[in-house]
Amino acid sequence: MSYTEATLQLLSPAGSLVESDATAEYLPYVEKLSDDQLREFHRTMVITRAFDLEATNLQRQGQMGLWVPSLGQEAAQVGSGFAARDQDHIFPSYREHAVGIIRGLDALDIIRMLRGLTHGGWDSDKVKNFHIYTLVLGSQTLHATGYAMGLTLDGVTATGDPETDQAVVVYFGDGATSQGDVSEALIFAASYQTPTLFFLQNNQWAISVPVERQSRTPLYLRPAGFGIPGIQIDGNDVLISYASSRKYLEEARSGGGPRFIEALTYRMGAHTSSDDPTKYRKDAETAHWAELDPISRFETYLRGRGESDAFFRDLAVEAADYASDIRTRTLALENPTAELIFDNVYSEPHALVAEQKAWLENYESSFDQGGAA
Amino acid sequence: MSGVQTMAMAKALNAGLRQAMLDDPKVLLMGEDIGPLGGVFRVTEGLLAEFGDKRVMDTPLAESGIVGTAIGLAMRGYRPVCEIQFDGFVYPAFDQITSQLAKMTNRHEGKLQMPVVIRIPYGGHIGAVEHHQESPEAYFAHTAGLRLVSPSSPNDAYWMIQEAIASNDPVVFFEPKSRYWPKGEVDTSASPQALHSSRVVREGTEVTLVGHGAMLAVLLQAAEVAAEEGTSIEVVDLRSLSPVDYEPILASVRKTGRLVVAQEAPGFVSLGSEIAATVTERAFYSLEAPVIRVAGFDTPFPPAKLEAVYLPDADRVLEAVDRALAY
Ligand SMILES: Cc1ncc(C[n+]2csc(CCOP(=O)(O)OP(=O)(O)O)c2C)c(N)n1
Numbered sequence: 001m002s003y004t005e006a007t008l009q010l011l012s013p014a015g016s017l018v019e020s021d022a023t024a025e026y027l028p029y030v031e032k033l034s035d036d037q038l039r040e041f042h043r044t045m046v047i048t049r050a051f052d053l054e055a056t057n058l059q060r061q062g063q064m065g066l067w068v069p070s071l072g073q074e075a076a077q078v079g080s081g082f083a084a085r086d087q088d089h090i091f092p093s094y095r096e097h098a099v100g101i102i103r104g105l106d107a108l109d110i111i112r113m114l115r116g117l118t119h120g121g122w123d124s125d126k127v128k129n130f131h132i133y134t135l136v137l138g139s140q141t142l143h144a145t146g147y148a149m150g151l152t153l154d155g156v157t158a159t160g161d162p163e164t165d166q167a168v169v170v171y172f173g174d175g176a177t178s179q180g181d182v183s184e185a186l187i188f189a190a191s192y193q194t195p196t197l198f199f200l201q202n203n204q205w206a207i208s209v210p211v212e213r214q215s216r217t218p219l220y221l222r223p224a225g226f227g228i229p230g231i232q233i234d235g236n237d238v239l240i241s242y243a244s245s246r247k248y249l250e251e252a253r254s255g256g257g258p259r260f261i262e263a264l265t266y267r268m269g270a271h272t273s274s275d276d277p278t279k280y281r282k283d284a285e286t287a288h289w290a291e292l293d294p295i296s297r298f299e300t301y302l303r304g305r306g307e308s309d310a311f312f313r314d315l316a317v318e319a320a321d322y323a324s325d326i327r328t329r330t331l332a333l334e335n336p337t338a339e340l341i342f343d344n345v346y347s348e349p350h351a352l353v354a355e356q357k358a359w360l361e362n363y364e365s366s367f368d369q370g371g372a373a
Numbered sequence: 374m375s376g377v378q379t380m381a382m383a384k385a386l387n388a389g390l391r392q393a394m395l396d397d398p399k400v401l402l403m404g405e406d407i408g409p410l411g412g413v414f415r416v417t418e419g420l421l422a423e424f425g426d427k428r429v430m431d432t433p434l435a436e437s438g439i440v441g442t443a444i445g446l447a448m449r450g451y452r453p454v455c456e457i458q459f460d461g462f463v464y465p466a467f468d469q470i471t472s473q474l475a476k477m478t479n480r481h482e483g484k485l486q487m488p489v490v491i492r493i494p495y496g497g498h499i500g501a502v503e504h505h506q507e508s509p510e511a512y513f514a515h516t517a518g519l520r521l522v523s524p525s526s527p528n529d530a531y532w533m534i535q536e537a538i539a540s541n542d543p544v545v546f547f548e549p550k551s552r553y554w555p556k557g558e559v560d561t562s563a564s565p566q567a568l569h570s571s572r573v574v575r576e577g578t579e580v581t582l583v584g585h586g587a588m589l590a591v592l593l594q595a596a597e598v599a600a601e602e603g604t605s606i607e608v609v610d611l612r613s614l615s616p617v618d619y620e621p622i623l624a625s626v627r628k629t630g631r632l633v634v635a636q637e638a639p640g641f642v643s644l645g646s647e648i649a650a651t652v653t654e655r656a657f658y659s660l661e662a663p664v665i666r667v668a669g670f671d672t673p674f675p676p677a678k679l680e681a682v683y684l685p686d687a688d689r690v691l692e693a694v695d696r697a698l699a700y
């Protein structure tokens with residue numbers, strides 16, 4: 001499924017602005033962006049890609065059990081990520097590395113999780129409400145909706161002040177849309193008119209299963225059946241990703257109820273480092289999407305606006321430094337100690353867990369004394 | 374294919390599924406990524422090409438959908454074999470399995486059979502992320518109407534998957550994923566052992582060890598170490614988790630007087646607890662020591678770097694053996 005007549009786009013794959021009646025209402029959001037903000041969009045996409053490629057290498061070198069690449073999806077993530085305001089809450093799936101970086105996450109925390117040091121990795125309070133990754137597909141759409149219900153109950157949304165009114169963004173994939181949880185989230189969100197933006201990254205594949213197996217109709221049409229407005233955007237166009245998310249979030253935070261965006265993008269890499277996409281997808285398709293690359297398109301656009309060579313050169317250096325810093329710190333990561341198994345299973349003391357923790361300590365110390373077994 | 378061949382468990386399951394599909398045109402495979410990819414563990418590799426997409430269905434991404442529609446297909450006379458991608462992803466289907474699948478025959482007063490197999494790769498030892506290393510047997514063992522089995526060797530895998538498919542009741546088929554790759558001999562012409570039977574896999578006289586799935590390799594290793602230290606251990610492969618075939622276990626305990634039950638799953642309210650209680654009831658006067666359980670801790674399965682601490686290894690089993698012998 002590639003772009004359709006309904007696909008909203010502000011920046012063509014060739015890197016020039018496209019104006020159309022359909023996108024006229026989105027253009028003002030882009031016109032308000034400063035040069036610095038546009039540079040920041042590009043910078044974040046480039047850094048995320050450098051981070052992602054470095055992490056892929058680190059995984060290949062045995063530094064992580066698994067890596068989940070974001071390659072190719074930078075524009076969908078960076079546009080929507082910058083559209084959220086600081087007070088908003090973000091519920092990611094497991095591939096939204098760029099959004100995390102935008103919210104101030106130390107990307108090493110993602111590596112810590114996929115290296116097998118922790119199941120979580122960060123404290124959302126410290127990274128502008130960027131919640132931890134969820135691996136069970138679709139579950140987080142319900143959490144995001146419930147969180148948004150809480151915002152409504154607390155009266156911290158729809159007061160009329162966009163600077164403080166809160167909203168929620170939830171990310172999920174095309175495969176996840178088939179989970180019952182996602183439909184239930186749409187039902188609850190519609191029923192309680194929550195300030196939720198459902199941001200679907202349709203990267204065309206759920207591991208080896210093409211999106212056509214999940215849906216016969218374009219997925220942006222699905223929310224209409226739940227009473228939720230939805231649109232389809234070119235997810236490799238960072239400008240429409242930003243503008244549409246900004247617009248929908250403003251509508252949601254001002255009491256308009258939930259909104260749904262289907263961002264058409266492409267998983268340029270493998271599903272994860274464990275996957276071999278040559279088993280199920282064709283080179284021609286990957287080549288087609290490579291032509292639609294989000295980063296080179298935006299670079300062309302910025303150069304067309306007169307951005308200097310120096311900016312791109314400096315950015316390349318910064319990205320390489322970012323990646324090498326990640327490498328250095330990954331190699332320095334220490335393994336957790338055994339107590340972690342028992343800590344935080346409950347928030348209050350629990351007899352059985354305490355007993356087993358003590359048993360293990362005793363058992364392990366018996367080896368130190370040359371005993372046991 | 375006939376005679377004895379050496380193959381990995383993943384291949385043996387593949388061969389068993391293929392044979393079942395050849396034997397009965399009503400056998401269907403359903404699951405996520407089981408088509409062109411052949412499943413994330415390649416258990417269904419080549420089957421789409423051989424049997425076509427009407428019998429090997431790459432389904433939409435919804436476990437409740439997979440099991441729920443399998444129930445409907447079974448009502449229609451098919452014998453669906455559902456693949457759940459990883460242990461931790463079976464729960465979206467929990468309602469369909471426990472409230473629907475398990476109870477259909479009973480609710481239909483015996484007039485409806487539910488020959489549905491649910492294959493679940495389970496257990497640890499593969500260093501994977503959250504939800505990919507769990508041992509959820511007890512949830513299903515607690516539900517009447519479900520049969521549960523778990524092979525520990527390629528030969529058992531080859532035969533048990535065919536027997537499970539031939540069963541007219543639902544079978545939850547637990548595949549010890551860390552054992553997918555080690556090779557073993559598969560005798561495709563032998564007559565198979567009954568599905569719901571346990572088996573003595575190593576004879577010994579002083580202590581009995583019971584376990585299933587990937588635990589078997591650990592128990593055999595422990596028995597080997599113990600033998601070097603002069604302790605004779607008997608090892609029983611449970612194979613069937615529900616119902617449990619007690620006779621070989623009780624016969625062994627009557628001989629050894631000591632029993633250690635080991636599993637990767639958490640110990641609280643588990644198969645190990647059930648076996649300990651039953652053996653205590655039925656062989657009390659043969660026991661020289663309390664039945665001892667070795668299990669995963671009653672915590673979430675930890676991050677991969679701690680799995681070796683969490684999972685019972687030969688040392689943990691031998692520590693329990695020592696305690697049993699100390700009585
Ligand atoms: C409930 C559940 N079932 C199965 C899986 C295994 N799994 C992990 S990712 C994936 C495909 C997801 O595809 P999609 O939602 O499109 O997201 P993408 O990975 O393409 O970003 C599957 C089947 C899972 N994580 N959760």
Ligand SMILES: [Mg+2]
Nearest residue numbers: 173174205206
């Ligand atoms: Mg996808």
